[in-house]
Amino acid sequence: SQTIHQWPATLVQPVGSPLSLECTVEGTSNPNLYWYRQAAGRGLQLLFYSVGIGQISSEVPQNLSASRPQDRQFILSSKKLLLSDSGFYLCAWSVLGVNYGYTFGSGTRLTVV
Amino acid sequence: RKEVEQDPGPFNVPEGATVAFNCTYSNSASQSFFWYRQDCRKEPKLLMSVYSSGNEDGRFTAQLNRASQYISLLIRDSKLSDSATYLCVVIPFGGRALTFGSGTRLQVQP
Numbered sequence: 001s002q003t004i005h006q007w008p009a010t011l012v013q014p015v016g017s018p019l020s021l022e023c024t025v026e027g028t029s030n031p032n033l034y035w036y037r038q039a040a041g042r043g044l045q046l047l048f049y050s051v052g053i054g055q056i057s058s059e060v061p062q063n064l065s066a067s068r069p070q071d072r073q074f075i076l077s078s079k080k081l082l083l084s085d086s087g088f089y090l091c092a093w094s095v096l097g098v099n100y101g102y103t104f105g106s107g108t109r110l111t112v113v
Numbered sequence: 114r115k116e117v118e119q120d121p122g123p124f125n126v127p128e129g130a131t132v133a134f135n136c137t138y139s140n141s142a143s144q145s146f147f148w149y150r151q152d153c154r155k156e157p158k159l160l161m162s163v164y165s166s167g168n169e170d171g172r173f174t175a176q177l178n179r180a181s182q183y184i185s186l187l188i189r190d191s192k193l194s195d196s197a198t199y200l201c202v203v204i205p206f207g208g209r210a211l212t213f214g215s216g217t218r219l220q221v222q223p
């Protein structure tokens with residue numbers, strides 16, 4: 001079966017510290033992968049998406065970056081976190097194409113202090 | 114103007130009630146539409162796709178009005194377990210990713 005894994009579930013990091021969130025997908029190949037962020041009480045904001053290894057499209061300029069070193073691995077990073085980076089980070093994937101919707105991982109709740 | 118707009122609610126309804134949410138979208142060339150459900154502090158989950166002819170899944174009915182650029186979700190015979198935030202989702206024409214509304218919160222009360 002197809003599954004998506006995200007970790008960690010929660011994270012508290014100081015301002016200025018680095019960040020690395022990992023998302024992996026199992027049971028499928030060549031998925032489209034996405035990173036979204038949901039700030040408290042707000043909607044989901046698309047941060048990055050990837051249609052293949054090494055292919056990253058950035059939707060919002062900010063101090064975050066993404067990488068896709070392997071087909072089923074998507075990593076969200078930051079060199080120096082800001083208070084405004086706090087939020088609920090969600091990884092998602094689609095195989096059949098975006099027109100069929102996609103499935104989210106369980107998310108990482110990040111608090112920058 | 115936001116690409117996808119929803120009334121944030123909350124909609125407080127008694128068990129057994131029928132409740133409807135609307136969502137408007139700004140891009141007339143949008144091609145695909147969905148409703149997602151998000152429980153508190155959880156990831157969103159696909160509730161149903163929205164087809165041009167309208168579609169029904171048990172107690173849930175979704176409809177699309179392209180002329181007025183809105184989609185709707187009707188929930189009949191509300192259950193306590195229906196309490197959640199309902200996200201309206203649109204794919205712009207040629208888009209590579211889903212665009213989410215901010216959600217409408219539903220609270221079903223005993």
